[in-house]
Amino acid sequence: MNYPDTYYSRTLTDRTERPALSGDITCDTVVIGGGLAGITTALQLSRGGQKVVVLEAKSIGFGASGRNGGFVSAGYATDVEQISGIAGREAAHRLYLMSIEGVDFVRDSISGLSIAGADPVDGVTSVMRYDDGDGLRTYATEARQRYGQDLEYLDTARVRRELKSTRYFHGVRDRKAFHIHPLNYLRGLAAEIERLGGVICENSNAIATELNAGNKTVRTAGGTVTARTVVFSTGGYTDQLNPRLRRAMLPIATYVMVTEEAPELIATAITTRDGIGDNRRAGDYYRLVDGGKRLLWGGRITTRAASMSGLVHELRREMTGTYPQLRDLKTELAWSGLMAYARHLMPQIGEMQPGVWHCTAFGGHGLNTTAIGGKVVAEGILGESERYKLFAPFGLVWAGGMAGLAAAQLTYWKLQAQDWWRERAA
Numbered sequence: 500m501n502y503p504d505t506y507y508s509r510t511l512t513d514r515t516e517r518p519a520l521s522g523d524i525t526c527d528t529v530v531i532g533g534g535l536a537g538i539t540t541a542l543q544l545s546r547g548g549q550k551v552v553v554l555e556a557k558s559i560g561f562g563a564s565g566r567n568g569g570f571v572s573a574g575y576a577t578d579v580e581q582i583s584g585i586a587g588r589e590a591a592h593r594l595y596l597m598s599i600e601g602v603d604f605v606r607d608s609i610s611g612l613s614i615a616g617a618d619p620v621d622g623v624t625s626v627m628r629y630d631d632g633d634g635l636r637t638y639a640t641e642a643r644q645r646y647g648q649d650l651e652y653l654d655t656a657r658v659r660r661e662l663k664s665t666r667y668f669h670g671v672r673d674r675k676a677f678h679i680h681p682l683n684y685l686r687g688l689a690a691e692i693e694r695l696g697g698v699i700c701e702n703s704n705a706i707a708t709e710l711n712a713g714n715k716t717v718r719t720a721g722g723t724v725t726a727r728t729v730v731f732s733t734g735g736y737t738d739q740l741n742p743r744l745r746r747a748m749l750p751i752a753t754y755v756m757v758t759e760e761a762p763e764l765i766a767t768a769i770t771t772r773d774g775i776g777d778n779r780r781a782g783d784y785y786r787l788v789d790g791g792k793r794l795l796w797g798g799r800i801t802t803r804a805a806s807m808s809g810l811v812h813e814l815r816r817e818m819t820g821t822y823p824q825l826r827d828l829k830t831e832l833a834w835s836g837l838m839a840y841a842r843h844l845m846p847q848i849g850e851m852q853p854g855v856w857h858c859t860a861f862g863g864h865g866l867n868t869t870a871i872g873g874k875v876v877a878e879g880i881l882g883e884s885e886r887y888k889l890f891a892p893f894g895l896v897w898a899g900g901m902a903g904l905a906a907a908q909l910t911y912w913k914l915q916a917q918d919w920w921r922e923r924a925a
């Protein structure tokens with residue numbers, strides 16, 4: 500299997516290996532990229548009666564989808580105000596509701612398909628590192644009224660009962676959000692595609708395409724797929740195969756570490772199974788995994804190759820800064836993954852030319868949004884809805900190349916500095 504060494508690849512429930520594409524095949528739709536976006540699209544097309552082929556360069560879930568934090572919660576990689584500024588209030592409202600539909604899709608798929616090892620655990624709590632309980636209460640009330648979200652305000656005493664850290668003040672708990680083992684989830688969806696007659700080819704890097712004729716072709720080293728429709732869902736691993744898509748995204752790395760097994764020590768700090776995120780704009784997130792025996796901690800972004808040991812040092816500094824009692828908790832493994840970001844921070848979803856679709860750029864908030872992306876692209880291809888057009892205002896605009904990367908890193912550092920000032924003032 501072609502996975503980096505992660506907690507998820509070490510705890511796979513299904514170890515099926517799929518052969519590479521060999522020879523020439525024909526189908527209705529060929530999907531390039533076997534992450535959550537591609538696999539969800541292929542699943543929905545298979546459910547709609549299409550014959551699909553998925554081409555994945557490595558193993559399915561090799562990219563961000565098989566390495567992420569596992570948090571499934573409403574929203575996008577940018578907030579409703581920003582979305583509203585580009586698409587208008589009404590569209591922003593509908594898009595946010597669709598992000599909740601994405602959360603429901605993941606939950607329903609795990610239970611409907613009885614996906615082994617997806618391990619959903621209910622509850623995600625966002626904690627505040629400065630003292631503004633009124634602001635958080637208002638936020639929770641508005642989210643309930645506007646979107647029907649099931650948010651519970653937690654006061655400082657309650658937060659500190661569950662998270663033994665003086666860094667935290669108030670919190671808000673989303674009862675309908677949850678966290679999962681993302682790679683086992685993805686592999687469960689893949690098995691369902693195959694049960695419905697779809698074909699998934701691993702170690703099948705798409706190296707050339709011909710997209711202008713009615714029948715399009717995608718070529719790998721081992722063969723060719725001919726189809727009426729092509730979907731690009733190559734995320735942060737998008738290369739020059741489609742230069743227009745490549746120009747429209749920035750690959751941004753982010754990091755996760757998992758600790759040794761130490762349930763008693765971890766319980767001196769964290770007594771909830773909720774996923775936890777702090778509400779800094781450049782914040783961290785963490786959750787217990789392995790039945791509560793280990794801590795998974797994620798955060799930080801870089802736009803250039805960075806030293807893994809330096810990044811682990813930074814994540815550990817965050818962890819022990821929040822929980823000094825965890826200073827002897829050892830890190831067992833760490834990894835990084837690439838996210839695709841567009842300039843507007845929203846997913847890029849649509850039909851870029853007749854019969855050629857894209858479903859990408861989900862940034863750091865992809866578990867629910869790839870589900871909705873896959874759904875609306877499949878609905879569009881099947882002629883069932885035009886919901887994908889809601890994403891039209893977030894087009895394939897140039898992401899800025901190297902200058903865009905530098906700007907993204909500078910923005911992140913600026914957000915970190917702002918977070919620091921805000922906490923210092925509190």
Ligand SMILES: Cc1cc2nc3c(=O)[nH]c(=O)nc-3n(C[C@H](O)[C@H](O)[C@H](O)COP(=O)(O)OP(=O)(O)OC[C@H]3O[C@@H](n4cnc5c(N)ncnc54)[C@H](O)[C@@H]3O)c2cc1C
Pocket residue numbers: 531532533534535536537554555556557558559560561562563564565566567568569570571572703704705706732733734735736737738740753754755797835836837838858859860861862863864865866867869
């Ligand atoms: C460390 C980390 C933590 C994260 N935490 C969270 C979280 O807790 N919650 C959340 O909602 N989101 C999180 N995200 C974001 C989320 O994982 C992504 O937004 C989402 O997985 C993107 O899915 P995707 O299918 O678009 O891309 P990917 O999963 O990256 O899939 C793209 C696939 O395309 C393949 N590919 C590329 N080029 C070709 C080609 N030419 N031919 C064939 N195949 C090709 C790649 O091998 C790859 O498997 C995190 C991301 C990272 C990296």
